[in-house]
Amino acid sequence: MRLRDRRSFSKPEVMIIPMIDIMFFLLVFFMLSTLYMVNIKTVPVNMPKTENAEMQARVNYLVTIKKDGSLYLEDKRIAEKDLLAQAQKAKQQNPNFAVVIRADKDMNYDQLMGLLDRLKGAGITRFGLASDAK
CATH class of the missing domain: 1.20.5 (Single alpha-helices involved in coiled-coils or other helix-helix interfaces)
Incomplete structure (x- = not known):
C-alpha cells in the first residue's frame, strides 16, 4: 500500500x-x-599614562616596582637578587628573553634606573616599560 x-x-x-x-x-x-580567559597576574600599581604605547602579547617576565621600591614578579613578591638570578637563568635558556617593568608613576627614577642597570649587568638586554593608555 x-x-x-x-x-x-x-x-x-x-x-x-x-x-x-x-x-x-x-x-x-x-x-x-x-x-576573558587571558589572565595577567599582576599587582595593582599607578602607572603613567601614554598615548602611543604598543601592546605586547608575549612577555617572559613581568616585574612590578611599587612606590616603596618593593619588587613583584607577576603577582608574587621577590627579592632583587632572586629576580636577577632567575632572569639570568631564563636568559641562558631563551636568547629572546625580555623583561617588562611596570613601575609606579610616583616612584624614584633612580630606583628604576638602578634595577635596569643591575638587570643589564646580569646579561638581560631586552627591556620594556609598561604604561596605561590615556
Whole structure:
C-alpha cells in the first residue's frame, strides 16, 4: 500500500542562511569568551599614562616596582637578587628573553634606573616599560 506517488517527492534542500547565522553566533561567542580567559597576574600599581604605547602579547617576565621600591614578579613578591638570578637563568635558556617593568608613576627614577642597570649587568638586554593608555 503506497500513500504517495514516487514522482511527488521533492528533492531535499539545505538551508544555508540559518547555518551561517549559527556559525557567526558561535564565532562571536568564542571570540568573547577567549578575551576573558587571558589572565595577567599582576599587582595593582599607578602607572603613567601614554598615548602611543604598543601592546605586547608575549612577555617572559613581568616585574612590578611599587612606590616603596618593593619588587613583584607577576603577582608574587621577590627579592632583587632572586629576580636577577632567575632572569639570568631564563636568559641562558631563551636568547629572546625580555623583561617588562611596570613601575609606579610616583616612584624614584633612580630606583628604576638602578634595577635596569643591575638587570643589564646580569646579561638581560631586552627591556620594556609598561604604561596605561590615556
